[in-house]
Amino acid sequence: MELFSLFVTSFIVNNIIFMQFLGVCPFLGVSKKIDTSVGMGIAVIFVITLAAVITYIIQKTVLENFGLEYLQTIAFILVIAALVQFVEMFLKKSSPGLYQALGVFLPLITTNCAVLGVVILNITKEYNFVEAMVNSVGTSAGFLLAIVLFAGVREKIDTADVPEALKGSSIALVAAGLMSIAFLGFSGLKI
Amino acid sequence: MVIIKAVGVLGGLGILAGALLAVASKIFHVEVDQKVIEVRNILPGANCGACGFPGCDGLANAIAEGKAPANACPVANKEKHEQIAAIMGTTAGETDKKVAHVICQGCDSVAKKKFEYEGVKDCKAAAAIQGGDKSCDKGCLGYGNCKVVCDFDAIEIVDGLAIIDKEKCTSCGKCLEECPKAVITWVPYKNNVIVACNNKDFGKAVKDVCTVGCIGCKICEKNCEFDAIHVKDNLAKVDYDKCTHCMVCVQKCPTKSIRGDLTVIESN
Numbered sequence: 001m002e003l004f005s006l007f008v009t010s011f012i013v014n015n016i017i018f019m020q021f022l023g024v025c026p027f028l029g030v031s032k033k034i035d036t037s038v039g040m041g042i043a044v045i046f047v048i049t050l051a052a053v054i055t056y057i058i059q060k061t062v063l064e065n066f067g068l069e070y071l072q073t074i075a076f077i078l079v080i081a082a083l084v085q086f087v088e089m090f091l092k093k094s095s096p097g098l099y100q101a102l103g104v105f106l107p108l109i110t111t112n113c114a115v116l117g118v119v120i121l122n123i124t125k126e127y128n129f130v131e132a133m134v135n136s137v138g139t140s141a142g143f144l145l146a147i148v149l150f151a152g153v154r155e156k157i158d159t160a161d162v163p164e165a166l167k168g169s170s171i172a173l174v175a176a177g178l179m180s181i182a183f184l185g186f187s188g189l190k191i
Numbered sequence: 192m193v194i195i196k197a198v199g200v201l202g203g204l205g206i207l208a209g210a211l212l213a214v215a216s217k218i219f220h221v222e223v224d225q226k227v228i229e230v231r232n233i234l235p236g237a238n239c240g241a242c243g244f245p246g247c248d249g250l251a252n253a254i255a256e257g258k259a260p261a262n263a264c265p266v267a268n269k270e271k272h273e274q275i276a277a278i279m280g281t282t283a284g285e286t287d288k289k290v291a292h293v294i295c296q297g298c299d300s301v302a303k304k305k306f307e308y309e310g311v312k313d314c315k316a317a318a319a320i321q322g323g324d325k326s327c328d329k330g331c332l333g334y335g336n337c338k339v340v341c342d343f344d345a346i347e348i349v350d351g352l353a354i355i356d357k358e359k360c361t362s363c364g365k366c367l368e369e370c371p372k373a374v375i376t377w378v379p380y381k382n383n384v385i386v387a388c389n390n391k392d393f394g395k396a397v398k399d400v401c402t403v404g405c406i407g408c409k410i411c412e413k414n415c416e417f418d419a420i421h422v423k424d425n426l427a428k429v430d431y432d433k434c435t436h437c438m439v440c441v442q443k444c445p446t447k448s449i450r451g452d453l454t455v456i457e458s459n
Contacts, residue, residue: 058204066200075204082208086215093219161311 003134008189010138016114017146017176018183023114027147028172030105037151041144043105045137048118050087051080052136055119056129076119084110114143150179226255229278235266237342239363254279265289265362288380290360291367295331295374296387296403296448299351302327303400318371326400329390331374337366379431384420384441387450391424398446405448411440 016022023044030040055076063069088106091099109115118139122132153175162171231251238246242263244253253259254275261276262269265288308317308324314336322328333351345359346366355366357380367375374389386405390397394406407425419433420440427440427449441451 062200062204066196068197068200071197071201075201078201078204078208082212085212089212089215089219092221159311159313159316161313 003131005190006131006134007138010135011142011145012183013186013189014139015142015146015183015186016118016139017143018180019187020117022117023112023143024176026105026108026112026114027143027150028169028176030108031147031151031154031172034148034151034155037147038144039102040105040108041140041147043102044109044112044114044143045140046102047080047084047087047106047109048115048136048140048143049133051076051083051115052119052122052132054079054083056122056132059123072120072123073116076116080115080119081110114140146179150176153179224255226278227251230254230275233267233271233274233278234264235271237266237363239266239342239365289362289377290357290380291355291362291364291375292357292378292385293331293337293353293355293375294385294387294389295329295352296450297325297327297330297352297401298349299333301401301403302330302351314369315371323372327390327397327404329372329374329392330401331370332372336369336371337375340365340369382429382431382434383436384429384434384438384449384451386420386427386429386448388426388448391426393425397425403446403448406446408445410443410445411449414439414443 010016014020017024017027026040026044031037058075058079059069059072063072063075068075084106088099091102091106118136122135125135127135154172157171157175166174228251231248234247234251236247242250242259242265244250244259244263247264250259250263254261254263257279261279262272264271264275267275303326304324305321305326306324308320310316310320312334314323314332314334317323317332317334323332325332331352333348333353335346335348335353337353337355338346338348342363342365343359343361345356345361347354347356353366353375355375362377367373367377372389378385388397388401388403388405390401390404394408397404397406405425405427407422407427409422409427411420411427412422416437416439417433417435419430419435420427421430422428429440429449436451438451438453441449441453
């Protein structure tokens with residue numbers, strides 16, 4: 001039950017984009033079409049979950065052993081960047097289909113702040129391994145939810161009569177702000 | 192001591208990650224055909240998708256694998272096609288260039304209207320309301336979605352009707368995809384005789400909504416000496432392979448729904 005509560009909290013209540021404002025760059029960049037936003041969302045789930053596993057191991061086995069917790073950020077960036085590169089190569093060779101679907105998105109999220117944010121939060125909140133996994137999956141699923149919803153809104157905006165000064169990114173940012181306010185409605189939700 | 196430990200651990204991690212990637216790049220190495228890269232560099236890079244492959248990379252792969260001919264890119268010119276053919280060791284061959292054409296003549300001064308539309312100036316939005324303001328629900332709405340998507344500035348909206356400049360058209364096909372009425376079709380560049388109507392209703396129904404629509408009377412079919420025009424589903428269709436541009440059908444059409452260049456006859 002606690003795990004479920006953790007999932008819902010990270011999924012909706014503390015939505016990574018609308019509440020924590022992490023990963024806003026890909027959120028605005030890759031949300032023009034629903035198709036590509038789904039691809040991006042799934043790639044984020046994939047990378048964040050994998051990064052959470054590796055960084056958790058690095059934190060527990062290396063950093064804490066040597067008393068080097070203060071090097072967390074730079075060590076995690078290093079590890080995640082190498083990891084994503086590795087995964088990209090691995091996919092290219094072993095599963096071209098999956099590479100076609102996710103390949104273009106993988107470099108985009110190599111050292112994205114969303115990835116780094118989640119893995120660091122996992123450590124600072126002192127989650128155990130299972131909790132860290134649930135938190136990572138929940139948070140990245142929240143990213144998928146946010147970006148797909150937003151892509152839907154943007155596809156509608158495309159056909160709307162937007163004032164000249166607000167066309168393009170400006171109206172997208174306004175819409176993102178309004179969606180963020182809507183997500184405020186979830187704050188304080190307790191399960 | 193602290194510094195040495197920090198440098199050691201971080202450096203170790205870095206070297207480890209670097210070594211891992213170096214080994215992985217050997218193990219998971221995927222051969223990229225040199226031809227793909229060369230072909231890709233010649234292609235225009237517009238990623239328009241007119242060739243039917245996903246972007247220029249997709250086409251470059253297909254050409255290199257021999258699944259697509261060297262002249263498969265409709266946007267690239269003949270010179271580029273020859274360069275690609277040279278890489279592939281084949282000849283480019285002649286392409287029948289095709290251009291997009293709006294098969295509708297229902298401009299604002301001709302078309303009857305069901306209602307006054309005052310919404311967003313967008314074909315898709317207009318089409319969502321009763322199929323648009325023009326009485327004929329097959330015709331061009333003239334709010335210019337095609338003009339917006341055209342990267343080559345080839346489309347003008349004149350009197351509520353889209354007109355495509357065939358000299359500028361690169362046959363990328365974006366307008367065909369965008370048009371909610373599917374009133375834009377491919378026509379060979381060389382061809383001058385075009386049935387400019389998209390309405391497949393019976394004659395009376397067409398006449399009720401438009402004065403320049405094809406009513407399927409078959410006068411063109413009977414008068415054509417070359418068996419090059421046929422009425423199918425109440426709509427005349429030109430057989431572009433057989434048409435000799437004699438312009439008889441253009442002259443005989445009672446509703447003037449066949450568009451042609453009448454100066455051709457005068458010059459003969």
